[in-house]
Amino acid sequence: MDKAVSNLVSKGMMLPLMEAFYTIQGEGYHKGRAAYFVRIGGCDVGCHWCDVKESWNAKLHPPTAIDQIAEDAAHYSNTVVVTGGEPLMWDMGPLTAAFKEKGMQVHIETSGAYTLTGNWDWICLSPKKNKLPLEQVYIEADELKVIIYNRDDLRFAEEQAERVGPSCKLFLQPEWSKREKVMPMIVDYAMANPKWIVSLQTHKYLNIP
């Protein structure tokens, strides 16, 4: 990569952009709400069931100017969801400032494994056992969304719930390939422990991005 470009990327003025699309937030608290999604490349958390492994290698995704990303987003929606990949691998300060300048509501989907940068209206924290969130992200999270692949993930979910603030919403979301197996377990668990809310990847049922 050009030295000037890699310098801009290191400052968060350009970011490896995998894709951007206008859709319906399929998951969690804002499920059903129209939003523009910005998927930033790069992730080293390594979830074996990750549904966007193509995002992992940042080098495959073109460094894109944040002003361009924000301008495109504002044409579609007042709400933007920044996801990845793991967006917090990059400095999110300039990108979120560009969205805020346009008066947008700015949400993030994150594993919380990297320093929290940026100015967010909504933080969805989806913690992963193999690279746990940093303390600051637990404190700031508006929503905790734990992916359930097997029974031990329910134990992990309780452990993670103890680390977030008192107003943080709590979600259990089936891992997609295991949904038939884990859904009954999640349903029973949410009925016995009603602080937990079931989250489905509704966009996959709707066949939308």
Ligand SMILES: C[S@@+](CC[C@H](N)C(=O)[O-])C[C@H]1O[C@@H](n2cnc3c(N)ncnc32)[C@H](O)[C@@H]1O
């Ligand atoms: C692809 S990740 C990108 C953002 C960030 N790296 C993270 O993990 O939160 C977006 C959301 O999809 C969830 N997810 C990824 N693969 C999934 C799968 N196979 N089944 C259910 N949820 C999944 C993640 O846990 C996260 O909440």
Ligand SMILES: Nc1nc2[nH]cc(C(=O)O)c2c(=O)[nH]1
């Ligand atoms: N519709 C839709 N909703 C989503 N919520 C979180 C997503 C993500 O990949 O971060 C996602 C996604 O990829 N599509």
Ligand code: SF4
């Ligand atoms: S942290 Fe997110 S993007 Fe990274 S591997 Fe896990 S689910 Fe995929």
Ligand SMILES: [Mg+2]
């Ligand atoms: Mg997704």
